Amino acid sequence: MNAIHAAIVSAVEVPYTRHPDDTATTEQLLTTAIARAVSQAGMTLADVDGLGVSSFTLKPDHAVDLALRSGLSLRWLMEDTNGGASGVNMLQHAVRAIEAGDADTIVQVAGDRMTASDFQSVVDDYNVITRDYVTPLGMGGPNAMFAMLTQRHMRQHSLDETAYGAVAVAQRRWATINPGAVYQSEMTMDDYLMSPIIASPLRRFDCVPPVTGSDAIVITRQENVRAGQSSVRVSAIGGSVNWDRHEGDGLRTGLAGIAPALWNRAGLNPSDVDVVSVYDDYPVMALIQLADMGFAPTGNVRDIADRLLSDHWPVNTSGGQLSAGQAGSAAGMHGLVEAVTQLLGDAGNRQVPDARTAVVSGYGMVTYRYGACANLAILERV
Template sequence: MTVSIIGTGQSPYTRHPSAGTTTSQIIARAVSKALHDAGLQTSDVDGFAVSSFTLAPDHAIDLAWRMGLRLSWLMQDTNGGASAGGMLQHAVRAIQAGDANVIVLAAGDLMDQAAFSRLVASYNKATEDHLAPLPMNGPNALFAMLTSRQMEQLGLCREDYGRIAVAQRQWAMDNPAAVYRESLSMDQYLNAPMVATPLGRYDCVPPVTGADAVVLVADRSKGTPRAKVLSVKASYNSDQQSDDGLATGLQACATNGWEQAGIGPSDIGLACVYDDYPAMVVAQLADLGILSNQDHPADFIEHRIATRLLPVNTSGGQLSAGQAGAAGGMHGLVEAAAQLMGRAGARQVTARHAVVSGYGMVLYRYGACATMSVLEAAQ
């Protein structure tokens, strides 16, 4: 049985949430929009999954109750940027097993400055014990070191990363939901204040408040635009935090993901990869096999990404659209599905297949969770 995404929704991203805004409200808004996009109502939903850092003290069941959902399948994921892929993997299996017929996946967070500061200070025990006392003030310093290592290994320079940031900003200019829509030049990128050398301001994602959601069903009859899920694979603790971080968990699951999908990297017309930093865009494209061993990374960036020959992160990605906490991974899934269903507006591309990656939970040095999903346009 094939499972498809038939609706997407987003609660507007903002850097300045209104007083009184709650995490439950913004997630519920995204769910409502996704159901409307799918032509369904809450009474049609019998499965629900959510990921959020700021939903507490509520849980998935509390949120389902507040939205009036009566369910036969329920899940709460805690794996941050990899949560969307993890929830998608379980939801596909649930529909195939007959545990639910219509499943909504949602992720979102209320990320004002206070909430963000609390999150980075107490992300996990390793952060509390080893990183917060330095003080690290979040992951920027860790990924500055990783970026420096990647620059040396792959022969990249700041201009190469700048081409990724500038290209994604150009996509964001056609995305009314992006928080940063003004143009970004290479000079602006290079001359922006340094955050943690070699990372400048535009190498780092802006934390935002917002939420994203998708609606999954068993494959429907012809005439319904949908994004068929061809494969979902995941990898957890692939290197036990002991490697150099330049290879993600995608390296461990990509081969199986492509085999299950029945296509290869060269068949992809759209890539939505988790972009907490430009270096991670490069790393994930390489691990997925899209940036092959025969490609020179700098040439690939300049001639494939910057020229839009390969559309990458057409929403603007998190670097320009914003990172809404645990919705970071769901953001790419929503964008890929919207593109394949022909609902991306001015930034619409022509693609039959898309790949979406998730990367999350920096336990101590690098992200410990990775997911890849391959989708196909159908109607």
């Protein structure tokens, strides 16, 4: 029997907005993304026999309810609740399901209607730990926790605010040519440094803007790819759940433990990658993940910040969440959709020339202090 290989054949984003229509629902966002991704793939809903869903605000409905409302008849179904790690996590499951023959074509979708009140509800009731121990302290969300982490990171690596500003400023450059970003105006380092302090040392542009929107991709058997149709394969993928992170200082993610083996499996090095999508709920986390993935071979994190500003390095080419926005659970899909879009050659004015390889990281599920999940996918254009 020939080996079954999975291919990603489409990636779509339902436009993000800060001010959703009063009649818009999470269900509509997700079903719209599903329909658009399937259409872009040159398929119909009847071709889909697998569905992966991630959403904070779909409740009380679940993945099975969304399948019904989307008009899908399925052999494979999953629901992921792991926040910023959900996109790569669902992709790993979907690829394995197709390789095992459990499904032929899977749509992976994530998104939320995320108004200010929706965001506050998610923050306050994120999980039992947050609800019972963190929210009663009056923390009001993750800003304070990541402010303390940023302070520690600054001391550890002898950095100043401009290292974190480099992430925000560099990503804003990409956002100015992304019509889907909610922040598209140019931003200088002076603009960043003059923005208000939210939780020292975090400034306004260190914090992602909550938005409403959704993202989806279609993964199918390689044999289903039409002649002449571009596709993307997953060369290596893996994840790590690290409860022991809470015993440490939070300055490493699980990526540090899994990245070397994944690079080896893909037969690539960080220097071979054309496009990088790193989970960027805060600049400090972008810097930490880039270092953990091997983009700071000398161990000098400042080198990453300097490269972001000087090289027009293709990192978070959508503008990332810091400029494009964080659409709830779609945050875990945003970087994946951008990477696939780049590899398919569909990124318009922000297209990276001859992009053949990409790496995508996920990070999320803050418990007491730090994210507990981290994962990584290395992608190649077929």
